[in-house]
Amino acid sequence: MTGSNDKPTILLQLDVDPHPSVFDSATAIDAGVDRLLTFGGVLIEQVRGLVHGALFTRGVSELNRTAVFVGGSSVVAAESLYNEAIATFFGPFRVSVMLDPNGANTTAAAAALAASEGMGGSIEGARAAVLAGTGPVGMRVARLLARLGADVALGSRDAGRAHAIAKNMAAQTGTTIGGFATHDPKSLEEGLRGASIVVAAGALGVPLLPLDIRKRIESLRVAIDLNAVPPAGIEGIDPGDKKTTRDGILAWGALGVGGMKMKIHKKAIQELFVSNDRTLDAEGILDIGRALVEKKV
């Protein structure tokens, strides 16, 4: 239900970590939230009670002024809270909910949009490799690139982990996602063969793709490095790069992607208060990003 009233907006921030993310709280305030209620270390059995508090304090026509945000460093744990919050709703008693553990969905949406822009507007059929695609951000990047029609493979130092995550994700999304090992230069180069797009989603300060290997992948057109802390995840890419030409390919660095990530994050929070029935996971958040790019919102 879309509502219009002047009740203060309330965001219930549920976090799986002991301390609710200050980053997420600050972003919510900057997005214009009037009252933020933060809870850390939230367990699945506590969600129902917390969400009931948000549902039963306002009339149904006012529920668009209350929303739930689920975050924290574990995507799996946060997903469980998100699903439980949605399962708590019944009839007209519902509020909008957003899932963004570790900024994974908003960052992945911004990275997917950069990839699409770098490829001239479409990544349909393009081969995309996600290095360190096993972390919260990398998994969401792989998922969104696959949703946009790319032929995705995710890399990990552990081939078994890459294949297991890829298989699980492919089953969840109904797409085809492969896996490859990155533990030595030979397997890394093999995994990148034929890729037009490479996204590095490794931990802070971890170099993943050396310049010599990158230069040998002649099919590459777009490289996106999400790590802001030196040394770079993709050698030769600067954190501030934003559609910058580097050795004949278009490059984005962490700060180049980060500006769009912040715009998407704030807009998604604002969208939660437009109606009381939005459920924003990776795909919904990507749609908000696309609308921002197309200036529809």
Ligand SMILES: NC(=O)c1ccc[n+]([C@@H]2O[C@H](COP(=O)([O-])OP(=O)(O)OC[C@H]3O[C@@H](n4cnc5c(N)ncnc54)[C@H](OP(=O)(O)O)[C@@H]3O)[C@@H](O)[C@H]2O)c1
């Ligand atoms: N630009 C932005 O707006 C933005 C926003 C949020 C996050 N980020 C960045 O996105 C990146 C990914 O975030 P995340 O939370 O998903 O990262 P993460 O969980 O800390 O690490 C991601 C993956 O990196 C690999 N890794 C970890 N330690 C490593 C090491 N010592 N050597 C080689 N590989 C290692 C692991 O993959 P395997 O063990 O499977 O190889 C891990 O699954 C981070 O750099 C983060 O700062 C950027």
